[in-house]
Amino acid sequence: xxxxxxxxxxxxxxxxxxxxxxxxxxxxxxxxxxxxxxxxxxxxxxxxxxxxxxxxxxxxxxxxxxxxxxxxxxxxxxxxxxxxxxxxxxxxxxxxxxxxxxxxxxxxxxxxxxxxxxxxxxxxxxxxxxxxxxxxxxxxxxxxxxxxxxxxxxxxxxxxxxxxxxxxxxxxxxxxxxxxxxxxxxxxxxxxxxxxxxxxxxxxxxxxxxxxxxxxxxxxxxxxxxxxxxxxxxxxxxxxxxxxxxxxxxxxxxxxxxxxxx
Amino acid sequence: xxxxxxxxxxxxxxxxxxxxxxxxxxxxxxxxxxxxxxxxxxxxxxxxxxxxxxxxxxxxxxxxxxxxxxxxxxxxxxxxxxxxxxxxxxxxxxxxxxxxxxxxxxxxxxxxxxxxxxxxxxxxxxxxxxxxxxxxxxxxxxxxxxxxxxxxxxxxxxxxxxxxxxxxxxxxxxxxxxxxxxxxxxxxxxxxxxxxxxxxxxxxxxxxxxxxxxxxxxxxxxxxxxxxxxxxxxxxxxxxxxxxxxx
Numbered sequence: 001x002x003x004x005x006x007x008x009x010x011x012x013x014x015x016x017x018x019x020x021x022x023x024x025x026x027x028x029x030x031x032x033x034x035x036x037x038x039x040x041x042x043x044x045x046x047x048x049x050x051x052x053x054x055x056x057x058x059x060x061x062x063x064x065x066x067x068x069x070x071x072x073x074x075x076x077x078x079x080x081x082x083x084x085x086x087x088x089x090x091x092x093x094x095x096x097x098x099x100x101x102x103x104x105x106x107x108x109x110x111x112x113x114x115x116x117x118x119x120x121x122x123x124x125x126x127x128x129x130x131x132x133x134x135x136x137x138x139x140x141x142x143x144x145x146x147x148x149x150x151x152x153x154x155x156x157x158x159x160x161x162x163x164x165x166x167x168x169x170x171x172x173x174x175x176x177x178x179x180x181x182x183x184x185x186x187x188x189x190x191x192x193x194x195x196x197x198x199x200x201x202x203x204x205x206x207x208x209x210x211x212x213x214x215x216x217x218x219x220x221x222x223x224x225x226x227x228x229x230x231x232x233x234x235x236x237x238x239x240x241x242x243x244x245x246x247x248x249x250x251x252x253x254x255x256x257x258x259x260x261x262x
Numbered sequence: 263x264x265x266x267x268x269x270x271x272x273x274x275x276x277x278x279x280x281x282x283x284x285x286x287x288x289x290x291x292x293x294x295x296x297x298x299x300x301x302x303x304x305x306x307x308x309x310x311x312x313x314x315x316x317x318x319x320x321x322x323x324x325x326x327x328x329x330x331x332x333x334x335x336x337x338x339x340x341x342x343x344x345x346x347x348x349x350x351x352x353x354x355x356x357x358x359x360x361x362x363x364x365x366x367x368x369x370x371x372x373x374x375x376x377x378x379x380x381x382x383x384x385x386x387x388x389x390x391x392x393x394x395x396x397x398x399x400x401x402x403x404x405x406x407x408x409x410x411x412x413x414x415x416x417x418x419x420x421x422x423x424x425x426x427x428x429x430x431x432x433x434x435x436x437x438x439x440x441x442x443x444x445x446x447x448x449x450x451x452x453x454x455x456x457x458x459x460x461x462x463x464x465x466x467x468x469x470x471x472x473x474x475x476x477x478x479x480x481x482x483x484x485x486x487x488x489x490x491x492x493x494x495x496x497x498x499x500x501x502x503x504x505x506x507x508x509x
Contacts (some may be wrong), residue, residue, distance in 0.1 A: 002368060004365055004368055004370070005365065005366055005368065007365070008362055008365030008366050009366075011361075011362065011365065012351070012354075012362045015353065015354050015358050015362075016351075016353050016354070019353040019354075020353060082351075083351075085352070086349070086351040086352040086353070087348065087349055088349075088350070088351040090315060090345075090348060091343075091348060091350070091351070091363075091408075092366075093313070093314070093315050094313045094314070094315065094338055094341065094343040095338055095363065095366040095367060096335045096336070096338045096339040096366065096367060096368065097335070097366045098334075098335050250317075253314075253315065253316055253317040253331075254316075254317045255276070256274075256276060256307065256310065256316045258310060258315045258316065259306075259310070262345075262347065262348060
Protein backbone atom coordinates (compact mmCIF):
# COMPACT_ATOMS: atom_id res chain seq x y z
CA UNK A 1 0.00 0.00 0.00
CA UNK A 2 1.46 3.31 -1.10
CA UNK A 3 0.54 6.23 1.20
CA UNK A 4 1.18 8.92 -1.42
CA UNK A 5 -1.30 7.30 -3.79
CA UNK A 6 -3.96 6.89 -1.08
CA UNK A 7 -3.52 10.55 -0.09
CA UNK A 8 -3.79 11.53 -3.76
CA UNK A 9 -7.13 9.74 -4.12
CA UNK A 10 -8.44 11.61 -1.06
CA UNK A 11 -7.21 14.89 -2.61
CA UNK A 12 -8.83 14.07 -5.96
CA UNK A 13 -12.25 13.60 -4.33
CA UNK A 14 -11.82 16.62 -2.07
CA UNK A 15 -11.43 18.78 -5.19
CA UNK A 16 -14.67 17.37 -6.60
CA UNK A 17 -16.59 17.94 -3.36
CA UNK A 18 -15.30 21.49 -3.10
CA UNK A 19 -16.48 22.30 -6.63
CA UNK A 20 -19.81 20.45 -6.51
CA UNK A 21 -22.53 22.15 -4.48
CA UNK A 22 -24.86 19.21 -5.20
CA UNK A 23 -22.51 16.91 -3.26
CA UNK A 24 -22.98 19.06 -0.15
CA UNK A 25 -26.62 17.96 -0.15
CA UNK A 26 -25.47 14.54 1.08
CA UNK A 27 -23.65 15.93 4.07
CA UNK A 28 -25.62 19.07 4.90
CA UNK A 29 -29.07 19.23 3.39
CA UNK A 30 -30.41 15.66 3.58
CA UNK A 31 -29.23 15.10 7.18
CA UNK A 32 -30.94 18.36 8.16
CA UNK A 33 -34.16 17.36 6.40
CA UNK A 34 -34.09 13.87 7.88
CA UNK A 35 -33.76 15.17 11.42
CA UNK A 36 -36.56 17.68 10.85
CA UNK A 37 -38.87 15.05 9.32
CA UNK A 38 -38.35 12.23 11.80
CA UNK A 39 -38.00 14.49 14.83
CA UNK A 40 -41.25 16.30 13.99
CA UNK A 41 -43.06 13.03 13.34
CA UNK A 42 -41.89 11.59 16.66
CA UNK A 43 -42.89 14.71 18.54
CA UNK A 44 -46.34 14.72 16.93
CA UNK A 45 -46.96 11.05 17.76
CA UNK A 46 -45.83 11.58 21.33
CA UNK A 47 -48.17 14.55 21.77
CA UNK A 48 -51.13 12.82 20.08
CA UNK A 49 -50.86 9.77 22.30
CA UNK A 50 -49.99 11.72 25.40
CA UNK A 51 -46.98 9.46 25.79
CA UNK A 52 -43.38 10.26 26.62
CA UNK A 53 -40.78 11.50 24.14
CA UNK A 54 -39.46 7.94 23.73
CA UNK A 55 -40.96 7.69 20.23
CA UNK A 56 -39.18 10.82 19.09
CA UNK A 57 -35.97 9.53 20.64
CA UNK A 58 -36.24 6.25 18.71
CA UNK A 59 -36.83 8.09 15.46
CA UNK A 60 -34.04 10.63 15.96
CA UNK A 61 -31.51 8.07 17.18
CA UNK A 62 -32.51 5.79 14.31
CA UNK A 63 -32.04 8.43 11.62
CA UNK A 64 -28.73 9.66 13.05
CA UNK A 65 -27.31 6.13 13.16
CA UNK A 66 -28.83 5.27 9.77
CA UNK A 67 -26.78 8.10 8.30
CA UNK A 68 -23.60 6.24 9.31
CA UNK A 69 -24.69 3.41 7.03
CA UNK A 70 -25.93 5.74 4.30
CA UNK A 71 -22.96 8.12 4.26
CA UNK A 72 -20.41 5.33 4.26
CA UNK A 73 -22.12 3.57 1.37
CA UNK A 74 -22.90 6.62 -0.73
CA UNK A 75 -19.38 8.06 -0.36
CA UNK A 76 -17.77 4.89 -1.69
CA UNK A 77 -20.31 4.57 -4.50
CA UNK A 78 -20.22 8.20 -5.62
CA UNK A 79 -16.41 8.03 -5.48
CA UNK A 80 -16.47 5.22 -8.02
CA UNK A 81 -19.29 6.80 -10.05
CA UNK A 82 -17.35 10.07 -10.26
CA UNK A 83 -14.72 8.21 -12.29
CA UNK A 84 -17.38 6.90 -14.66
CA UNK A 85 -19.24 10.22 -14.95
CA UNK A 86 -16.04 12.06 -15.85
CA UNK A 87 -14.87 9.20 -18.10
CA UNK A 88 -11.79 8.93 -15.92
CA UNK A 89 -11.96 5.21 -15.17
CA UNK A 90 -9.52 4.20 -17.89
CA UNK A 91 -7.14 6.99 -16.87
CA UNK A 92 -7.18 5.58 -13.34
CA UNK A 93 -6.79 1.98 -14.46
CA UNK A 94 -3.59 2.70 -16.36
CA UNK A 95 -1.82 4.29 -13.40
CA UNK A 96 0.04 2.30 -10.73
CA UNK A 97 -2.78 2.81 -8.21
CA UNK A 98 -4.03 -0.56 -6.97
CA UNK A 99 -7.67 -1.42 -6.31
CA UNK A 100 -6.90 -1.59 -2.56
CA UNK A 101 -5.28 1.85 -2.57
CA UNK A 102 -8.15 3.32 -4.53
CA UNK A 103 -10.82 1.90 -2.22
CA UNK A 104 -8.82 2.95 0.85
CA UNK A 105 -8.55 6.51 -0.45
CA UNK A 106 -12.25 6.76 -1.25
CA UNK A 107 -13.08 5.08 2.08
CA UNK A 108 -10.98 7.59 4.04
CA UNK A 109 -12.62 10.44 2.15
CA UNK A 110 -16.01 8.88 2.97
CA UNK A 111 -15.14 8.91 6.67
CA UNK A 112 -14.38 12.63 6.45
CA UNK A 113 -17.78 13.20 4.81
CA UNK A 114 -19.41 11.06 7.50
CA UNK A 115 -17.91 13.24 10.23
CA UNK A 116 -19.31 16.36 8.52
CA UNK A 117 -22.74 14.75 8.16
CA UNK A 118 -22.77 13.65 11.81
CA UNK A 119 -21.93 17.19 12.87
CA UNK A 120 -24.93 18.44 10.87
CA UNK A 121 -27.19 15.76 12.34
CA UNK A 122 -26.04 16.33 15.93
CA UNK A 123 -26.37 20.11 15.81
CA UNK A 124 -29.79 19.96 14.13
CA UNK A 125 -31.14 17.36 16.56
CA UNK A 126 -29.85 19.33 19.51
CA UNK A 127 -31.11 22.72 18.34
CA UNK A 128 -34.58 21.67 17.16
CA UNK A 129 -35.41 18.79 19.50
CA UNK A 130 -32.95 19.00 22.40
CA UNK A 131 -31.75 15.52 21.45
CA UNK A 132 -28.18 14.48 22.22
CA UNK A 133 -27.33 10.96 21.10
CA UNK A 134 -23.80 11.10 22.50
CA UNK A 135 -25.29 11.04 26.00
CA UNK A 136 -25.78 7.31 25.44
CA UNK A 137 -22.01 6.93 25.81
CA UNK A 138 -19.47 4.43 24.49
CA UNK A 139 -22.10 1.77 23.83
CA UNK A 140 -22.83 3.59 20.57
CA UNK A 141 -19.36 2.89 19.21
CA UNK A 142 -19.76 -0.85 18.42
CA UNK A 143 -23.17 -0.08 16.91
CA UNK A 144 -21.60 2.59 14.72
CA UNK A 145 -18.87 0.13 13.75
CA UNK A 146 -21.43 -2.46 12.59
CA UNK A 147 -23.17 0.18 10.47
CA UNK A 148 -19.87 1.44 9.06
CA UNK A 149 -18.74 -2.02 7.98
CA UNK A 150 -22.22 -2.82 6.63
CA UNK A 151 -22.15 0.43 4.60
CA UNK A 152 -18.88 -0.61 2.99
CA UNK A 153 -20.27 -4.08 2.27
CA UNK A 154 -23.36 -2.65 0.55
CA UNK A 155 -21.18 -0.23 -1.43
CA UNK A 156 -18.96 -3.07 -2.70
CA UNK A 157 -22.00 -5.00 -3.89
CA UNK A 158 -23.26 -1.93 -5.76
CA UNK A 159 -19.82 -1.33 -7.32
CA UNK A 160 -19.76 -4.98 -8.38
CA UNK A 161 -23.15 -4.56 -10.05
CA UNK A 162 -22.00 -1.37 -11.79
CA UNK A 163 -18.89 -3.14 -13.08
CA UNK A 164 -21.06 -5.92 -14.45
CA UNK A 165 -24.13 -4.03 -15.69
CA UNK A 166 -22.74 -0.55 -16.31
CA UNK A 167 -24.33 2.74 -15.43
CA UNK A 168 -27.84 1.28 -15.40
CA UNK A 169 -26.98 -0.17 -11.98
CA UNK A 170 -26.31 3.30 -10.58
CA UNK A 171 -29.88 3.61 -9.34
CA UNK A 172 -29.01 1.09 -6.63
CA UNK A 173 -26.45 3.44 -5.19
CA UNK A 174 -29.23 5.83 -4.25
CA UNK A 175 -31.99 3.35 -3.45
CA UNK A 176 -30.52 0.25 -1.84
CA UNK A 177 -30.15 1.74 1.62
CA UNK A 178 -33.83 2.55 1.78
CA UNK A 179 -34.53 -1.15 1.33
CA UNK A 180 -32.14 -1.81 4.20
CA UNK A 181 -33.85 0.95 6.19
CA UNK A 182 -37.25 -0.68 5.79
CA UNK A 183 -36.15 -4.25 6.42
CA UNK A 184 -33.72 -3.57 9.29
CA UNK A 185 -36.23 -1.84 11.53
CA UNK A 186 -34.33 1.42 11.78
CA UNK A 187 -37.17 3.05 13.71
CA UNK A 188 -39.19 0.12 14.97
CA UNK A 189 -38.88 -3.43 16.32
CA UNK A 190 -38.79 -5.99 13.52
CA UNK A 191 -41.96 -7.69 14.73
CA UNK A 192 -43.71 -4.63 13.27
CA UNK A 193 -42.56 -5.41 9.72
CA UNK A 194 -44.44 -7.96 7.56
CA UNK A 195 -43.88 -11.50 8.79
CA UNK A 196 -42.56 -12.72 5.47
CA UNK A 197 -39.67 -10.26 5.71
CA UNK A 198 -38.75 -10.97 9.33
CA UNK A 199 -36.42 -13.95 8.64
CA UNK A 200 -34.54 -11.77 6.15
CA UNK A 201 -34.39 -8.95 8.68
CA UNK A 202 -32.83 -11.26 11.28
CA UNK A 203 -30.05 -12.15 8.84
CA UNK A 204 -29.00 -8.53 8.41
CA UNK A 205 -26.32 -7.17 10.74
CA UNK A 206 -27.97 -3.76 10.49
CA UNK A 207 -31.10 -5.19 12.18
CA UNK A 208 -29.04 -6.25 15.20
CA UNK A 209 -27.37 -2.84 15.29
CA UNK A 210 -30.74 -1.07 15.52
CA UNK A 211 -32.13 -3.55 18.07
CA UNK A 212 -29.00 -2.86 20.15
CA UNK A 213 -29.54 0.87 19.72
CA UNK A 214 -33.10 0.73 21.04
CA UNK A 215 -32.08 -1.42 23.99
CA UNK A 216 -29.36 1.08 24.78
CA UNK A 217 -31.86 3.96 24.59
CA UNK A 218 -34.19 2.05 26.92
CA UNK A 219 -31.46 2.09 29.54
CA UNK A 220 -30.78 -1.61 29.43
CA UNK A 221 -27.01 -1.26 29.17
CA UNK A 222 -24.89 -2.38 26.24
CA UNK A 223 -26.67 -5.38 24.61
CA UNK A 224 -23.59 -7.43 23.78
CA UNK A 225 -25.57 -10.39 22.39
CA UNK A 226 -26.99 -8.19 19.62
CA UNK A 227 -23.69 -6.42 19.09
CA UNK A 228 -21.78 -9.69 18.69
CA UNK A 229 -24.37 -10.92 16.16
CA UNK A 230 -24.10 -7.62 14.30
CA UNK A 231 -20.29 -7.64 14.25
CA UNK A 232 -20.14 -11.22 12.99
CA UNK A 233 -22.80 -10.52 10.38
CA UNK A 234 -21.13 -7.35 9.16
CA UNK A 235 -17.70 -8.99 8.87
CA UNK A 236 -19.16 -11.95 6.98
CA UNK A 237 -21.07 -9.51 4.75
CA UNK A 238 -17.94 -7.47 4.09
CA UNK A 239 -15.93 -10.58 3.19
CA UNK A 240 -18.65 -11.79 0.82
CA UNK A 241 -19.03 -8.37 -0.78
CA UNK A 242 -15.26 -8.06 -1.34
CA UNK A 243 -15.21 -11.52 -2.91
CA UNK A 244 -18.10 -10.44 -5.14
CA UNK A 245 -16.51 -7.17 -6.28
CA UNK A 246 -13.16 -8.89 -6.94
CA UNK A 247 -14.97 -11.47 -9.07
CA UNK A 248 -16.85 -8.73 -10.92
CA UNK A 249 -13.60 -6.85 -11.54
CA UNK A 250 -12.23 -10.03 -13.05
CA UNK A 251 -15.33 -10.30 -15.27
CA UNK A 252 -15.02 -6.59 -16.12
CA UNK A 253 -11.44 -7.06 -17.35
CA UNK A 254 -12.13 -10.38 -19.07
CA UNK A 255 -15.14 -9.10 -21.02
CA UNK A 256 -13.66 -5.71 -21.87
CA UNK A 257 -16.38 -3.67 -20.15
CA UNK A 258 -13.99 -0.74 -19.68
CA UNK A 259 -15.00 0.43 -23.16
CA UNK A 260 -18.47 1.21 -21.73
CA UNK A 261 -16.91 3.93 -19.64
CA UNK A 262 -14.49 5.50 -22.11
CA UNK B 263 17.49 -6.27 -27.90
CA UNK B 264 15.99 -5.28 -24.55
CA UNK B 265 12.26 -4.87 -24.86
CA UNK B 266 10.33 -2.34 -22.82
CA UNK B 267 7.15 -4.03 -24.01
CA UNK B 268 7.05 -7.71 -24.83
CA UNK B 269 3.61 -9.10 -25.66
CA UNK B 270 3.43 -12.51 -27.27
CA UNK B 271 0.69 -14.63 -28.78
CA UNK B 272 -2.16 -12.43 -27.54
CA UNK B 273 -5.63 -13.77 -28.20
CA UNK B 274 -8.99 -12.30 -27.29
CA UNK B 275 -12.44 -13.43 -28.26
CA UNK B 276 -15.71 -11.58 -27.54
CA UNK B 277 -18.59 -13.99 -28.06
CA UNK B 278 -18.28 -15.23 -31.62
CA UNK B 279 -15.79 -12.55 -32.67
CA UNK B 280 -12.08 -13.34 -32.53
CA UNK B 281 -10.93 -9.76 -31.96
CA UNK B 282 -7.23 -10.55 -31.54
CA UNK B 283 -5.70 -13.74 -32.86
CA UNK B 284 -2.11 -14.50 -31.92
CA UNK B 285 -0.66 -11.00 -31.98
CA UNK B 286 2.95 -10.25 -30.93
CA UNK B 287 3.87 -6.66 -30.06
CA UNK B 288 7.49 -6.03 -29.19
CA UNK B 289 8.82 -2.54 -28.52
CA UNK B 290 12.49 -2.00 -27.77
CA UNK B 291 13.80 0.59 -25.33
CA UNK B 292 13.54 3.98 -26.99
CA UNK B 293 11.94 2.51 -30.13
CA UNK B 294 9.01 4.22 -31.83
CA UNK B 295 6.39 1.81 -33.13
CA UNK B 296 2.94 2.31 -34.56
CA UNK B 297 0.05 -0.13 -34.40
CA UNK B 298 -2.08 0.29 -37.51
CA UNK B 299 -5.13 -1.29 -38.99
CA UNK B 300 -8.61 -0.55 -40.26
CA UNK B 301 -11.55 -0.17 -37.90
CA UNK B 302 -12.26 -3.47 -36.23
CA UNK B 303 -8.74 -4.80 -36.80
CA UNK B 304 -8.20 -5.29 -33.07
CA UNK B 305 -6.02 -2.24 -32.32
CA UNK B 306 -8.00 -0.92 -29.37
CA UNK B 307 -8.47 -4.36 -27.86
CA UNK B 308 -4.74 -4.99 -28.21
CA UNK B 309 -3.88 -1.63 -26.65
CA UNK B 310 -6.26 -2.18 -23.74
CA UNK B 311 -4.75 -5.61 -23.13
CA UNK B 312 -1.26 -4.10 -23.17
CA UNK B 313 -2.45 -1.56 -20.58
CA UNK B 314 -3.96 -4.21 -18.32
CA UNK B 315 -7.52 -2.95 -18.76
CA UNK B 316 -8.63 -6.08 -20.62
CA UNK B 317 -7.41 -9.56 -19.74
CA UNK B 318 -6.26 -11.60 -22.75
CA UNK B 319 -7.63 -15.12 -23.20
CA UNK B 320 -4.11 -16.28 -24.04
CA UNK B 321 -0.67 -14.80 -24.31
CA UNK B 322 1.82 -13.01 -22.12
CA UNK B 323 2.56 -9.33 -21.54
CA UNK B 324 5.64 -7.88 -19.88
CA UNK B 325 6.35 -4.20 -19.43
CA UNK B 326 9.84 -3.19 -18.29
CA UNK B 327 10.25 -6.72 -16.98
CA UNK B 328 6.98 -6.75 -15.02
CA UNK B 329 4.43 -9.38 -16.01
CA UNK B 330 0.73 -8.52 -16.31
CA UNK B 331 -1.59 -8.93 -14.53
CA UNK B 332 0.43 -10.03 -11.49
CA UNK B 333 2.70 -6.97 -11.38
CA UNK B 334 0.25 -4.54 -12.97
CA UNK B 335 0.98 -1.68 -10.56
CA UNK B 336 4.74 -1.86 -11.09
CA UNK B 337 4.31 -2.22 -14.85
CA UNK B 338 2.00 0.80 -15.07
CA UNK B 339 4.62 2.88 -13.27
CA UNK B 340 6.65 2.61 -16.49
CA UNK B 341 3.79 3.47 -18.86
CA UNK B 342 2.16 6.73 -19.84
CA UNK B 343 -1.12 6.64 -21.75
CA UNK B 344 -3.17 9.28 -23.52
CA UNK B 345 -5.95 9.10 -26.08
CA UNK B 346 -7.76 11.74 -28.05
CA UNK B 347 -11.09 10.48 -26.65
CA UNK B 348 -10.02 10.43 -23.02
CA UNK B 349 -10.48 13.69 -21.11
CA UNK B 350 -9.01 14.58 -17.76
CA UNK B 351 -11.50 14.57 -14.89
CA UNK B 352 -14.15 17.28 -14.72
CA UNK B 353 -14.34 19.77 -11.89
CA UNK B 354 -10.58 19.95 -11.52
CA UNK B 355 -8.24 22.63 -12.75
CA UNK B 356 -5.56 21.43 -15.15
CA UNK B 357 -2.89 21.96 -12.49
CA UNK B 358 -4.90 19.97 -9.95
CA UNK B 359 -5.71 17.11 -12.32
CA UNK B 360 -2.09 16.78 -13.40
CA UNK B 361 -1.05 16.96 -9.74
CA UNK B 362 -3.38 14.05 -8.99
CA UNK B 363 -1.79 11.92 -11.70
CA UNK B 364 1.69 12.95 -10.56
CA UNK B 365 0.70 11.71 -7.10
CA UNK B 366 -0.62 8.44 -8.49
CA UNK B 367 2.73 7.96 -10.22
CA UNK B 368 4.37 8.52 -6.85
CA UNK B 369 6.15 11.77 -7.73
CA UNK B 370 7.14 13.52 -4.51
CA UNK B 371 7.39 17.03 -5.98
CA UNK B 372 4.30 16.94 -8.19
CA UNK B 373 4.05 20.72 -8.56
CA UNK B 374 7.48 20.91 -10.18
CA UNK B 375 6.70 17.94 -12.43
CA UNK B 376 3.41 19.53 -13.53
CA UNK B 377 5.02 22.91 -14.22
CA UNK B 378 7.82 21.29 -16.25
CA UNK B 379 5.36 19.13 -18.19
CA UNK B 380 3.13 22.07 -19.11
CA UNK B 381 6.14 24.11 -20.11
CA UNK B 382 7.48 21.34 -22.35
CA UNK B 383 4.32 21.44 -24.47
CA UNK B 384 4.04 25.23 -24.14
CA UNK B 385 0.66 25.11 -22.38
CA UNK B 386 1.62 26.65 -19.05
CA UNK B 387 -1.14 29.22 -19.55
CA UNK B 388 -3.74 26.44 -19.16
CA UNK B 389 -2.71 25.53 -15.61
CA UNK B 390 -5.62 27.31 -13.92
CA UNK B 391 -8.26 26.40 -16.50
CA UNK B 392 -10.96 23.86 -15.63
CA UNK B 393 -10.40 20.57 -17.47
CA UNK B 394 -13.95 20.51 -18.84
CA UNK B 395 -13.48 23.96 -20.40
CA UNK B 396 -10.54 23.00 -22.63
CA UNK B 397 -10.82 22.81 -26.40
CA UNK B 398 -10.17 19.41 -27.97
CA UNK B 399 -6.66 20.48 -28.98
CA UNK B 400 -5.86 21.76 -25.51
CA UNK B 401 -7.32 18.61 -23.98
CA UNK B 402 -5.08 16.46 -26.15
CA UNK B 403 -1.97 18.44 -25.24
CA UNK B 404 -2.79 18.31 -21.53
CA UNK B 405 -3.54 14.58 -21.82
CA UNK B 406 -0.08 14.01 -23.29
CA UNK B 407 1.47 16.11 -20.53
CA UNK B 408 -0.30 13.80 -18.07
CA UNK B 409 1.11 10.76 -19.84
CA UNK B 410 4.74 11.93 -19.68
CA UNK B 411 4.79 13.52 -16.20
CA UNK B 412 6.68 10.58 -14.71
CA UNK B 413 9.10 10.15 -17.64
CA UNK B 414 7.75 6.73 -18.59
CA UNK B 415 9.81 4.09 -20.34
CA UNK B 416 6.88 3.52 -22.71
CA UNK B 417 4.42 6.08 -23.98
CA UNK B 418 1.19 4.62 -25.41
CA UNK B 419 -0.96 6.97 -27.48
CA UNK B 420 -4.28 6.09 -29.07
CA UNK B 421 -4.99 8.48 -31.94
CA UNK B 422 -3.48 11.48 -30.18
CA UNK B 423 -4.02 13.96 -32.99
CA UNK B 424 -7.48 12.88 -34.13
CA UNK B 425 -9.69 15.92 -34.71
CA UNK B 426 -6.88 18.42 -34.14
CA UNK B 427 -6.10 21.40 -36.35
CA UNK B 428 -2.95 20.80 -38.46
CA UNK B 429 -0.92 23.37 -36.53
CA UNK B 430 -1.84 21.89 -33.14
CA UNK B 431 -1.24 18.37 -34.47
CA UNK B 432 2.20 19.45 -35.65
CA UNK B 433 2.94 20.88 -32.19
CA UNK B 434 1.90 17.61 -30.62
CA UNK B 435 4.16 15.63 -32.97
CA UNK B 436 7.13 17.93 -32.27
CA UNK B 437 6.53 17.55 -28.54
CA UNK B 438 6.37 13.77 -28.87
CA UNK B 439 9.65 13.60 -30.77
CA UNK B 440 11.18 15.75 -28.05
CA UNK B 441 9.86 13.36 -25.36
CA UNK B 442 11.17 10.34 -27.26
CA UNK B 443 14.60 11.94 -27.67
CA UNK B 444 15.03 11.29 -23.94
CA UNK B 445 14.82 7.53 -24.56
CA UNK B 446 11.10 7.03 -24.06
CA UNK B 447 9.69 4.32 -26.33
CA UNK B 448 6.49 5.10 -28.21
CA UNK B 449 3.58 2.88 -29.20
CA UNK B 450 1.12 4.82 -31.32
CA UNK B 451 -2.13 4.20 -33.13
CA UNK B 452 -3.23 6.66 -35.75
CA UNK B 453 -5.21 6.92 -38.93
CA UNK B 454 -2.89 9.64 -40.22
CA UNK B 455 -0.29 7.78 -42.30
CA UNK B 456 1.95 10.82 -42.71
CA UNK B 457 2.03 11.13 -38.94
CA UNK B 458 2.98 7.48 -38.65
CA UNK B 459 5.80 7.94 -41.15
CA UNK B 460 7.00 11.03 -39.34
CA UNK B 461 6.86 9.65 -35.81
CA UNK B 462 7.60 5.96 -35.92
CA UNK B 463 10.39 3.70 -37.11
CA UNK B 464 8.41 0.50 -37.31
CA UNK B 465 4.83 -0.40 -38.12
CA UNK B 466 2.84 -3.36 -36.84
CA UNK B 467 -0.13 -3.70 -39.15
CA UNK B 468 -3.20 -5.55 -37.91
CA UNK B 469 -6.06 -6.87 -39.99
CA UNK B 470 -8.73 -9.28 -38.84
CA UNK B 471 -7.04 -9.56 -35.47
CA UNK B 472 -3.72 -10.79 -36.90
CA UNK B 473 -0.39 -9.12 -37.65
CA UNK B 474 -0.13 -8.90 -41.43
CA UNK B 475 2.97 -6.71 -41.65
CA UNK B 476 5.76 -5.75 -39.28
CA UNK B 477 8.59 -3.61 -40.65
CA UNK B 478 9.65 0.00 -41.21
CA UNK B 479 7.17 2.21 -43.12
CA UNK B 480 9.52 2.33 -46.13
CA UNK B 481 10.01 -1.45 -46.16
CA UNK B 482 6.29 -2.08 -45.94
CA UNK B 483 5.58 0.38 -48.75
CA UNK B 484 8.23 -1.30 -50.92
CA UNK B 485 6.99 -4.81 -50.10
CA UNK B 486 3.47 -3.94 -51.18
CA UNK B 487 4.57 -1.91 -54.20
CA UNK B 488 3.27 1.44 -53.02
CA UNK B 489 4.94 4.81 -52.75
CA UNK B 490 3.85 5.44 -49.22
CA UNK B 491 2.07 3.94 -46.21
CA UNK B 492 -1.29 5.39 -47.17
CA UNK B 493 -1.43 3.20 -50.28
CA UNK B 494 -0.47 0.16 -48.21
CA UNK B 495 -3.13 0.99 -45.64
CA UNK B 496 -5.82 1.21 -48.29
CA UNK B 497 -4.58 -2.00 -49.87
CA UNK B 498 -4.41 -3.99 -46.62
CA UNK B 499 -7.59 -2.50 -45.20
CA UNK B 500 -9.39 -3.29 -48.42
CA UNK B 501 -8.14 -6.86 -48.31
CA UNK B 502 -9.18 -7.17 -44.71
CA UNK B 503 -12.67 -5.93 -45.40
CA UNK B 504 -13.20 -7.71 -48.74
CA UNK B 505 -10.71 -10.59 -48.87
CA UNK B 506 -12.54 -12.11 -51.83
CA UNK B 507 -11.65 -9.01 -53.90
CA UNK B 508 -7.90 -9.63 -53.69
CA UNK B 509 -6.52 -10.94 -56.98
